[in-house]
Amino acid sequence: MRKFEVLQTLVNEKLVAVIRGNSPEEAITLTKGAIEGGITSIELTYTTPFVHEVFTAFKDSQALIGAGTVLDAETARHAILHGAQFVVSPSFSKEIAIVCNRYSIPYLPGCMTIREMVAALEAGCDILKLFPASNFTPSFIKSVKGPLPHVQIMPTGGINASNMNNWIDAGAVAVGIGSDFNRAYKDGGYEAVVAASRKYRGELSK
Known part of the structure; x- marks a missing residue:
């Protein structure tokens, strides 16, 4: 997929599932659950041990797979060589x-x-990722677009099903979501992750 196609997919889909696992197996399960529930733009974070194994597991997936928590150029290249279609830091x-x-x-x-x-x-x-978004309110986007009207912002951190539409209505091109998936998995396993993903997809722009 070309760069402009990746960007357009992120904008069209609006939701990016930020996946953090305690192991590759857990991250794979979380990712599969998010995808089954309807969120097909996935950010696999480098805080997951052996995250390259997760990239390999989804190399033939139709989902858009990116790398998150990338702190340096070496890690960015590692992610790209393992199939990352976008990079987040x-x-x-x-x-x-x-x-x-x-x-x-x-x-x-x-x-x-x-x-x-x-x-x-x-x-x-x-x-640009506004992080942590929990430190701001959606009106921040309008303020930024005063001097920078062309900026495209994806808030991440503190985004949930009850406030995501406020951010999108305020001008966010997409939102990053994640902690709900870990909580769902802890409480109810794979099916709970699928349900959480469906809830986000169902609540989007209601």
Whole structure:
């Protein structure tokens, strides 16, 4: 999938499931549950041990699989070589941007300030992750779009089924969601993850 197609898919789908597992097996189960429930844009975080095994498990999947919690250029290249179709980090890194641009892979860095956002835009980032979004309110997007009307923001961290539409209505191009899947898995296993995913998909833009 080409870079513009990946970006368009993220914008069209609106929901990105951020998957953090205590093991590759757990992350695979969480990912399968999210996909079955209707969320097909997946961010596999590098906090999951041996996460490359999870990438391998979904190499032939129709889902859009990206890498999250990427902290340096070496990890970005590792993710891309293992099939990541987009790369996400908690903060902006020029070095990661260079690697992603080299391979024509979308890079979504975490930004909280106008200065960070401008730096990321200058480095070729098309979608910026507002992280942690729990520190802000949806009105922040409108404020940012005053001086930066072209910026595209994906809030992550503190997003849930009850507030995600507030963010999207405020101008977010997509939202990152995750902790609900881990809680669902802990409480009810695979089927609970599927149900949580369906709830998000069902509540989207109601």
